Amino acid sequence: xxxxxxxxxxxxxxxxxxxxxxxxxxxxxxxxxxxxxxxxxxxxxxxxxxxxxxxxxxxxxxxxxxxxxxxxxxxxxxxxxxxxxxxxxxxxxxxxxxxxxxxxxxxxxxxxxxxxxxxxxxxxxxxxxxxxxxxxxxxxxxxxxxxxxxxxxxxxxxxxxxxxxxxxxxxxxxxxxxxxxxxxxxxxxxxxxxxxxxxxxxxxxxxxxxxxxxxxxxxxxxxxxxxxxxxxxxxxxxxxxxxxxxxxxxxxxxxxxxxxxxxxxxxxxxxxxxxxxxxxxxxxxxxxxxxxxxxxxxxxxxxxxxxxxxxxxxxxxxxxxxxxxxxxxxxxxxxxxxxxxxxxxxxxxxxxxxxxxxxx
Numbered sequence: 176x177x178x179x180x181x182x183x184x185x186x187x188x189x190x191x192x193x194x195x196x197x198x199x200x201x202x203x204x205x206x207x208x209x210x211x212x213x214x215x216x217x218x219x220x221x222x223x224x225x226x227x228x229x230x231x232x233x234x235x236x237x238x239x240x241x242x243x244x245x246x247x248x249x250x251x252x253x254x255x256x257x258x259x260x261x262x263x264x265x266x267x268x269x270x271x272x273x274x275x276x277x278x279x280x281x282x283x284x285x286x287x288x289x290x291x292x293x294x295x296x297x298x299x300x301x302x303x304x305x306x307x308x309x310x311x312x313x314x315x316x317x318x319x320x321x322x323x324x325x326x327x328x329x330x331x332x333x334x335x336x337x338x339x340x341x342x343x344x345x346x347x348x349x350x351x352x353x354x355x356x357x358x359x360x361x362x363x364x365x366x367x368x369x370x371x372x373x374x375x376x377x378x379x380x381x382x383x384x385x386x387x388x389x390x391x392x393x394x395x396x397x398x399x400x401x402x403x404x405x406x407x408x409x410x411x412x413x414x415x416x417x418x419x420x421x422x423x424x425x426x427x428x429x430x431x432x433x434x435x436x437x438x439x440x441x442x443x444x445x446x447x448x449x450x451x452x453x454x455x456x457x458x459x460x461x462x463x464x465x466x467x468x469x470x471x472x473x474x475x476x477x478x479x480x481x482x483x484x485x486x487x488x489x490x491x492x493x494x495x496x497x498x499x500x501x502x503x504x505x506x507x508x509x510x511x512x513x514x515x516x517x518x519x520x521x522x523x524x525x526x527x528x529x530x531x532x533x534x535x
Contacts, residue, residue: 176310177245177366178244179367181237181240181241181242185236186237186240189233189234189237189355190351193230193352193354194347194348195229196233197348198343198344198407199225200222201226202403202404202407203222204222204273205343206338206531207219207222207273218273219266219269223269226269226289226350227258227264227266228262228396231261232389232393233358234297234300236389237359238300239386239389241362249304249385253300253302254303254385258296261292263292264288264291264295268286268288271285272285272335276523277335277527282331283332286328286329286332290325290328290353290357291323291324293357294319294320298361306370307367308367309365310367311361315361319357319361323357326353326356327349327350338531429473429476430468431457431465432466432467433464433465440457440464442480443480446459446460446510448473448477448482448489449488449516450489454466455470458513458515459513461515470490473490485521487522491508491529497511499533499535504526505521505523506520507519508529
């Protein structure tokens with residue numbers, strides 16, 4: 176068995192990399208569930224690359240700090256596979272969180288997937304070592320897996336239970352600690368022995384070449400961290416430097432017809448809008464009013480007033496919702512002060528956006 180130690184500076188750097196990647200990926204997905212499908216897919220893919228790449232970068236920054244009494248190198252193909260495994264498994268977890276109803280079961284499943292992704296990435300990366308073979312037992316792997324899954328689930332729960340800045344910061348700390356703790360717990364339970372059998376699947380990477388690749392990856396993570404952090408910690412604008420707002424364009428309101436005349440309703444008085452063929456019905460108090468707008472036109476024109484599509488046939492004004500009920504994979508909005516309409520169904524695909532608007 177070979178004696179080994181770690182460079183303290185690179186240990187600290189590996190933790191910093193995990194924290195920066197965690198913050199960037201978790202904050203990047205903030206509000207992603209309210210985006211259209213194509214943009215949401217792009218956001219999830221980008222966050223998966225950052226979080227998975229952060230796991231990989233943290234591992235190899237720490238491995239660069241591993242000091243052994245012999246020279247060793249890495250198999251390039253296996254090293255690449257370890258990065259792709261981390262990205263794909265984190266991506267799967269994010270797809271569950273942003274394309275499925277966000278229940279506790281979904282959060283736990285995503286946390287387990289991320290935890291397993293960290294473990295698989297670690298041991299695949301270690302398998303790429305040449306001229307030096309890591310040795311560990313089943314129970315060593317099981318203990319490291321348990322630590323990774325528990326901490327990763329805690330990180331996902333902290334970041335996704337409520338999508339506030341405080342939760343994102345707490346999730347960042349938990350994610351960074353999950354990656355960092357799993358690596359050093361697993362490494363602490365691993366022994367290293369010299370091996371003359373290279374058995375390469377791809378070209379060799381020595382520490383100098385690996386260090387250049389890891390440096391590029393860390394540089395990109397740092398850049399993404401700065402770009403996202405500048406908006407997260409942006410100060411309130413200075414009133415002296417803030418230009419005077421332009422006067423708002425005149426808006427007559429939402430048209431409705433009665434006895435051959437067209438009237439206009441103030442958007443904040445409307446509780447909900449229901450599709451009626453190519454037209455819509457406005458619900459205001461005890462009144463149901465015929466509107467010549469289609470549901471698509473109403474949605475685009477009233478988006479700035481906070482109206483949200485709750486169902487393919489309904490728009491709701493969250494300020495009029497008196498209570499909300501969550502079902503298995505959908506929900507119901509109730510309107511206590513609207514006699515004309517007591518409740519509106521919330522479809523599965525709209526559930527997350529409605530819950531975010533209502534703060535539940």
